[in-house]
Amino acid sequence: xxxxxxxxxxxxxxxxxxxxxxxxxxxxxxxxxxxxxxxxxxxxxxxxxxxxxxxxxxxxxxxxxxxxxxxxxxxxxxxxxxxxxxxxxxxxxxxxxxxxxxxxxxxxxxxxxxxxxxxxxxxxxxxxxxxxxxxxxxxxxxxxxxxxxxxxxxxxxxxxxxxxxxxxxxxxxxxxxxxxxxxxxxxxxxxxxxxxxxxxxxxxxxxxxxxxxxxxxxxxxxxxxxxxxxxxxxxxxxxxxxxxxxxxxxxxxxxxxxxxxxxxxxxxxxxxxxxxxxxxxxxxxxxxxxxxxxxxxxxxxxxxxxxxxxxxxxxxxxxxxxxxxxxxxxxxxxxxxxxxxxxxxxxxxxxxxxxxxxxxxxxxxxxxx
Numbered sequence: 001x002x003x004x005x006x007x008x009x010x011x012x013x014x015x016x017x018x019x020x021x022x023x024x025x026x027x028x029x030x031x032x033x034x035x036x037x038x039x040x041x042x043x044x045x046x047x048x049x050x051x052x053x054x055x056x057x058x059x060x061x062x063x064x065x066x067x068x069x070x071x072x073x074x075x076x077x078x079x080x081x082x083x084x085x086x087x088x089x090x091x092x093x094x095x096x097x098x099x100x101x102x103x104x105x106x107x108x109x110x111x112x113x114x115x116x117x118x119x120x121x122x123x124x125x126x127x128x129x130x131x132x133x134x135x136x137x138x139x140x141x142x143x144x145x146x147x148x149x150x151x152x153x154x155x156x157x158x159x160x161x162x163x164x165x166x167x168x169x170x171x172x173x174x175x176x177x178x179x180x181x182x183x184x185x186x187x188x189x190x191x192x193x194x195x196x197x198x199x200x201x202x203x204x205x206x207x208x209x210x211x212x213x214x215x216x217x218x219x220x221x222x223x224x225x226x227x228x229x230x231x232x233x234x235x236x237x238x239x240x241x242x243x244x245x246x247x248x249x250x251x252x253x254x255x256x257x258x259x260x261x262x263x264x265x266x267x268x269x270x271x272x273x274x275x276x277x278x279x280x281x282x283x284x285x286x287x288x289x290x291x292x293x294x295x296x297x298x299x300x301x302x303x304x305x306x307x308x309x310x311x312x313x314x315x316x317x318x319x320x321x322x323x324x325x326x327x328x329x330x331x332x333x334x335x336x337x338x339x340x341x342x343x344x345x346x347x348x349x350x351x352x353x354x355x356x357x358x359x360x361x362x363x364x365x366x367x368x369x
Contacts, residue, residue, distance in 0.1 A: 012110075012132045019122055020337065034329055038356050040347040041333040043169065043199075043310050045232035047284060047350075049267065050277035053233060056270035060263045068262035075260075075269045079240055082272065083212045088245040091252050092260045096198050096226035096239035099251070100163070101127045103194050103222055103241075106250040108133040108161060115154040116163040117145040119171050119338050121196060124163035133160075143304050143312075144173030147183045154191060162187070165196040167203070170335045170345045172306025177209025184218045192247070194222045198239075199308040201230035201278055202285055207307065212242060219244035222251075227264075229309060230281045231271040236264035285309045288348035295358045299365060312345040321364055328360040 006014060025037045048054075072092040079090050093099035100123050108114060110132035116124040118140040128135040136157060138150045145164060154162050166175045184193060195211060211223050226239035238260050241251065271277070289311065296303045296313050303313040312335060315321050322334045322344055333345040346357060 010132060012129055016126060016129050017337075019126060025331070028326065028331065032326060034327075037329045037331060038349065038353045039331045040349050040353060040357055041331040041345075042234070043229060043308065043347045044234050045230060045281055045309075046288075046348070046353060047232060047277070047281055049232035050271050050274040052274045052277070053231070053267040053271035057236070057263045057267040060266035063262060066262070068258050068260065068265060070257045072260055072265055075238075075240075075265050075272075078269055078272050079242075083242060085212065085215065085242055086245065089215070089242055089248055091241050091243075091248050091255060092265075093224075093239040093241065093255070094259045095228055095237040096196065096224045096241075097123050098237075098255075098259060099222075099224040099239055099241040100124065100194065100196065101130070102251045102254055103161070103192070103224075104128055104131050104133065105254045107192055112161070113154075113157055113159040114161040114163060115150050115157075115159045117150065117165075117168070119143055119168070119340060120145070120163065121165050121169050122337065124165075124194075124196075128161075140171075142173070143171040144168055145175055147175065147179055151183060151186055154187070159191065161192045161194060163194045163196065165198070167199045167307040169199065169308060170310070170312055170333070170338055170340070171304050172308045172311060173304065174203070174207060174307040176207070177211070180209070180211070181214065184214060184221060187220070189220055192220050192222060193218070194224065196224050198224070198226045198229055200225060202282060202309050203307055204286075215242060215244065219247065222247060227268045227271055230278050231268070232277075232281070233264065233267055233271060236261075236267055238264040238268045284350075285348050288351065288354050291351065291354050292346065292348065292358065295361075299362065310345050310347045312340070312343050314343050316342070316368075318342050318344050321361075324364050324367075325357075325360055328363065330357045330360045332357070 025039050076087050076090045080087055104127035108131045113134045114128040115136045118137050125135045136153050138153050222243040224241045228234040301313050303311050335343050335345050
């Protein structure tokens, strides 16, 4: 009888449901025998990356035979100047997912608990479970974080860490800065707060707040951000976290020495400096959001007002609609795995891509009548 090698892994690892990424366009075109598919499933930047970032990446290819700078000095230096923090308050990650996992690995044990919201980013639960810690999912309020309930659960059950996404993925909900600041003041100093701001650059000016400024007041705060969204570097996988030097030191101790490659570092450095491109991305996203939500209203489909670069909407037979959209050349994201089985999430694309999605959706709704 053959050995069941999976049984050699701890029970908490065997219990993990792996994260399911969206399929690439090329694979779906082969499967469906169609071409011209529009992918609006992964919250990618429809403009791609800044031309300056692409040029920097090309230039970095000349040195791919060498190991990258394991400390990421140039990128850290630019981030330090941008945010007014010291180098030892920054850690780089292979995307912000890497940083979320580093936080869990550095601070959580099998005896610890972490709190996150229902409908929040799936990696919080995965990172918690992967180290054997206990995850506590708190019921959402209007599809967003109920901070009072999360505080009560964290304090009442002695949690060591709280994960918060702002804006939240996949629901797009937003927490005002004053609400987050009040939560930080109310929590014990030995409870770590991981504030995931992957979609921070999509916030309108009136919603922005200075979370980085809070680091001086709250050494238990970790802020994670990414170059995958507004900066358009999703394929290169580079993110960063800011925090107290002692906290960041612990993340660096469990970080792989060369977790961010040299091409990614070069592209991120150029992208960070191209503020015009980020502004173009912001404007395009606002226009596309208005385009899609106006039509969802006209179609009388419920949606969640979003502060990210995507919007989730409720529709009957969501999986059937998802499959029919695929047949019509549009990829969106089912979010049943977020305890939202009747919902689909669509990323904001170019105007023409949004039009294709809306035309396909209207066709499907017509077919259902």
